[in-house]
Amino acid sequence: MNTFLTVMLEAGDNPFSLVTPNPGLSIWALIIFVILIVVLGKFGFKPIASALKEREQNIADSLAQAEKARAEMALLTAKNEELLNQAKEERNKILSEARDAAEKIKADLVEKAHAESVKKMSDAFREIDTQKKAAIVEIKNVVGQMALQIAEKVVRKELQSDAAQKEFVDKLVKETNLN
């Protein structure tokens, strides 16, 4: 019989007591509510909100800073690596240059030595040649003199007649081998 609505509406003598606002209670509710908004707003919510905001800002800043530091770190590592690579490259370059230079010096030296030896040899040959020629000339002179002396002796001893002398000289000359 008593549906929910009739229960709600039929309280006591006044059938609408539950859904009729009571002015006294409303005034109290309004006063308390407004006081709460003012007091809590000033001494509760505002400091809490600002503290939370500050903390959130702090956290955001810290995170941003950490991110920045990380980026910087990465940059630094990259730079280091680059530097290292550069150094390596430079070292390799220097090494190869040094090797090249050494090789060149070696080659030069060898060439120089070779050239020198060639020159020395040719000089020696030339010298030998000259000496040989000089020796030949001298031998020729000595042989000539010896021949002259021999001829003189022969001539003096054997050649009484002019014909015989001439014949003998020719024969001698013919027989003489210069080499």
Add this chain to the structure above:
Amino acid sequence: MHRVKTSYTVRYPKYILFLLVCMTLLAPLASLRAEGGEAKTEETAAPKDEKFNPKPMIMHHIADSHEFDVLDQFAVPLPCFLWSSATGVTTFLYHDGKEVNGYTCEHGGIERKDETFFLDLSITKNVFTMLLAAIIMIIVFTSVAKAYKTNKGKAPKGTQSVIEPLFVFIRDEVAKPGIGPKYEKYMPYIMTIFFFILTLNLLGLMPVFPGGANVTGNISFTCVLAFVAFLAINVSGTKHYWSHIFWMPGVAWPMKIFLAIIEVIGVFTKPVALMIRLFANMIAGHIIVLSLICLIFIFGKAGQSMAGSGLGAAVAVPFTLFISCIEVLVAFIQAFIFAMLTSVFIGMALEDHSEGHHTTD
């Protein structure tokens, strides 16, 4: 030694205050019990063979009252402040059956004999609970605000860590998306709505003395909240908001008139819906819990059948427990919904012309 003592009073101000309030309110009981006790026992003992009628019992518990029932045998009397044009201001401590200056006190209510109008500014059960909630909230929030100063740069602890998630939730999920960029101005209002309703809902769920008052399920209270919401929404209304109510841009003129009527009705239905939603939800919860408790007395034929009472209790206790758990959820949800809808309505009123995406349609 000194430190320990102060930290105790700082840490447990709620309990100390609560004890003080209880003691002051219970003090007059000693004298009142003697005279009031007899009358009450007579009343309750009389209808022995009558059928148990749950309606008056439920009505008594969900309605406001001038005295605060602690147990069946005694109630805390509350001070009355009355005004009428005939007798002026009258103040007295409520007691059932009392007659002062043409006022009669009966069943927790006050009537005037000549049935003329009088203003009742008494500290009733609901007013007392509101004051208690206000005191609890002020203590909790000022102490939390202080904790943010003393505990600066550290993780929250104690009450701080209870309040902070709620606070951040209401700020980030209710105020910011609902109101928009100007939310900070409305923060105290939205926060007070949420925490005041929540505190009162939870106090209302407490079955014993300082709790149990059905404040948020009282139309006077929700009416005030709705009235403040109405003011907050319409005072912050921009030109854009009002133009969309009275002269909707971009539609033909007969439509403009038609829409204006609907929109003007809407201005009032929004707060009225807020008022009724909270009222109906909270009163329904209280009625369900009380009805389930009443099962014990209905099954037990008002104390005549022990077995019936036992069966009633076996049914009613788990159900009441279940509904109470749901009511705890509802306490949060209703506070959240009220705050949410108020923020959304304020946000709609604040919406600017430049932000409106339907200016051309």
